[in-house]
Amino acid sequence: MNSYSIKELLSTQPIGDAVEINGWVKTFRSNRFIALNDGSTIHNLQCVVDFENFDETLLKQISTGAALKISGTLVESQGRGQSVEIQANAVFVHGTADPETYPIQPKKHSLEFLREKAHLRVRTNTFSAVMRVRSALSFAIHSYFQQNGFYYMHAPIVTGSDAEGAGEMFRVSTLDPKNPPLNEQGEVDYTQDFFGKETNLTVSGQLEAETYAMGLGKVYTFGPTFRAENSNTSRHLAEFWMIEPEMAFYDLDANMDLSEDFIKWILKYVLDNCQDDLEFLEKRLLDEEKSKPQNERSEMPLIEKLKFVVENNFKRVSYTEAIDILKNSKPNKKKKFQFPIDEWGADLQSEHERFLVEKHFKCPVILFDYPANIKAFYMRLNEDEKTVRAMDVLFPGIGEIVGGSQREERLDVLQQKIKELNIDEKELWWYLDLRRFGTAVHSGFGLGFERMVQFATGMGNIRDVIPYPRTPQNAEF
Ligand code: 4AD
Numbered sequence: 001m002n003s004y005s006i007k008e009l010l011s012t013q014p015i016g017d018a019v020e021i022n023g024w025v026k027t028f029r030s031n032r033f034i035a036l037n038d039g040s041t042i043h044n045l046q047c048v049v050d051f052e053n054f055d056e057t058l059l060k061q062i063s064t065g066a067a068l069k070i071s072g073t074l075v076e077s078q079g080r081g082q083s084v085e086i087q088a089n090a091v092f093v094h095g096t097a098d099p100e101t102y103p104i105q106p107k108k109h110s111l112e113f114l115r116e117k118a119h120l121r122v123r124t125n126t127f128s129a130v131m132r133v134r135s136a137l138s139f140a141i142h143s144y145f146q147q148n149g150f151y152y153m154h155a156p157i158v159t160g161s162d163a164e165g166a167g168e169m170f171r172v173s174t175l176d177p178k179n180p181p182l183n184e185q186g187e188v189d190y191t192q193d194f195f196g197k198e199t200n201l202t203v204s205g206q207l208e209a210e211t212y213a214m215g216l217g218k219v220y221t222f223g224p225t226f227r228a229e230n231s232n233t234s235r236h237l238a239e240f241w242m243i244e245p246e247m248a249f250y251d252l253d254a255n256m257d258l259s260e261d262f263i264k265w266i267l268k269y270v271l272d273n274c275q276d277d278l279e280f281l282e283k284r285l286l287d288e289e290k291s292k293p294q295n296e297r298s299e300m301p302l303i304e305k306l307k308f309v310v311e312n313n314f315k316r317v318s319y320t321e322a323i324d325i326l327k328n329s330k331p332n333k334k335k336k337f338q339f340p341i342d343e344w345g346a347d348l349q350s351e352h353e354r355f356l357v358e359k360h361f362k363c364p365v366i367l368f369d370y371p372a373n374i375k376a377f378y379m380r381l382n383e384d385e386k387t388v389r390a391m392d393v394l395f396p397g398i399g400e401i402v403g404g405s406q407r408e409e410r411l412d413v414l415q416q417k418i419k420e421l422n423i424d425e426k427e428l429w430w431y432l433d434l435r436r437f438g439t440a441v442h443s444g445f446g447l448g449f450e451r452m453v454q455f456a457t458g459m460g461n462i463r464d465v466i467p468y469p470r471t472p473q474n475a476e477f
C-alpha cells in the first residue's frame with residue numbers, strides 16, 4: 001500500500017493501484033462521498049464509501065473537519081469536476097470534529113469571522129491557497145538571491161539602534177515591572193532595560209546589512225521586523241517580514257534595476273509554480289467583485305495582472321515630476337485628494353501613490369530623488385542638497401511595496417546629518433566606522449513581504465496573508 005499526498009495522486013494518477021491518503025473532511029454527502037483535503041493542493045480528492053460495507057457508527061464519526069486515513073483503489077471518476085477518485089475499502093478516523101462546535105463549516109465564511117479563528121482558518125480553501133503562495137514566494141526570494149551571488153545574512157532582532165529614526169520601536173525589557181529601577185527624577189530608568197542597556201525589537205535590518213555588504217559584497221536579510229505604529233490599515237502590521245538586499249558598489253540606478261528584476265522574477269516563479277492556487281484565488285476575487293459597483297471593480301483578473309507586471313517595464317519618475325503631475329490632477333471628476341498636494345516637499349499619502357500607479361501611469365512606478373527632509377538620515381544627499389537618492393516602488397492596489405536608497409557613504413556629510421537630527425552619534429559609532437574604513441558607494445532596499453503576498457494573491461487585507469497577524473487589536477494567538 002502506498003501512502004500519497006493528494007497532490008501526488010492527482011499528478012501521477014496510478015489508476016488501479018491500492019493507495020492510502022490522510023486528510024481532513026471537507027464535505028460528506030449522502031453517507032457516501034467524502035471530499036478529503038490534506039493541504040498539499042487546493043483540490044480535494046473524492047473518496048467513495050460503499051455504506052453497506054461500513055459500520056454505521058464509523059460513518060457517524062465522519063463530518064466536516066474530521067481527520068481520516070482512507071485506503072482503497074484509485075479509479076477513474078464518473079463524477080463531474082474530478083478525473084480520479086478512491087473506491088474506499090477502509091476508513092480510519094484519526095480524530096472527529098463535532099459539527100455542533102467545529103467553526104469551519106462547508107459554507108462561505110467571512111474573512112473577519114475567520115480572523116477570529118486564526119488557528120483553524122488554514123483549513124479553508126482561501127487561506128490554504130494564500131499560505132501555499134506565501135511559502136512559494138519565500139522560496140523564490142531565496143532562490144533569486146542565491147542564484148545571483150548574494151549571501152543570506154541574519155540581522156539581529158534585538159538591537160540598540162533605530163534604523164529608520166522614526167521612533168516606532170517596541171522596547172525589549174528585562175526589568176521587573178513591579179520594581180523597576182528609577183532615575184534621579186524618580187522615573188523608570190528605561191536605559192537599564194536589557195541587562196543594563198536600552199534595546200528594542202528591530203524595525204529594519206538595514207544598518208547591520210550594510211556592515212555585511214561592506215565585507216561580503218552582496219547580502220540580503222529576510223526576517224521579521226516590528227513597528228509600534230498605531231495604524232489600523234489594510235497595509236500595516238506591527239510584526240511583518242522584510243527582505244532587505246544590500247549591495248556594495250551599487251548606485252541608485254543599479255538598485256532600481258535590481259528591485260525591478262527581483263520583483264518580476266519572484267512573481268514569474270509564482271505564476272509558474274502556483275497555477276492552481278492562483279486560479280482559485282482569481283475566481284474567488286471575481287465572485288467577490290460581482291457584489292461591488294462597476295467603478296470599484298479591478299480592471300484585470302489576478303493572473304493577467306501578475307503577468308502584466310512581469311512583462312512590462314516599471315515607470316521611473318522623480319519625486320519632482322510626480323508632484324507636478326499630482327498638483328494638476330484630481331483622483332476623479334468629482335473628488336479632490338483628501339490631502340491636496342500644493343507644494344514641493346510634501347510627503348505622499350497612499351492616495352497619491354495609488355493615483356500615480358492606477359490612474360496616471362497604469363503600471364508599477366519607481367519614484368526616486370525625494371526631498372531629504374521626509375526621508376531617513378542614511379540616504380545619499382544629491383548635489384542639489386535638497387533631495388536624496390531614495391526610491392520607492394509603488395504597486396497597483398498596494399501603494400508602496402519597496403522602500404530603498406543609495407546610502408550616504410561620506411563620513412562628514414553623514415555626521416552633519418546625524419547632528420541636525422539630534423541623533424546621538426555614540427549610538428551609531430559602528431555605523432560611522434564603515435565610512436571611516438574603506439567606504440564606498442552602496443545601496444539597498446526593503447520589500448515588505450506581506451504586501452507582496454497581498455499583491456500575488458489579491459487579498460485586500462494584510463491580516464489575511466500572515467498566519468498570526470499582530471496589530472494593535474490582535475495578538476491573542
Ligand atoms: O520603507 P521602509 O520603512 O524602509 C526600510 O525599513 C528600509 N530600512 C529598507 C531598506 O532600505 N533596507 O520599509 C520597507 C517596506 C515598505 O516599502 C513596506 O512594503 C514594508 O516594508 N512595510 C510594512 N509592511 C507591513 N506593515 C508595516 N507596518 C510596514 N512598514 C513598512
Ligand code: MG
Binds near residue numbers: 400402403
Ligand atoms: Mg518607506
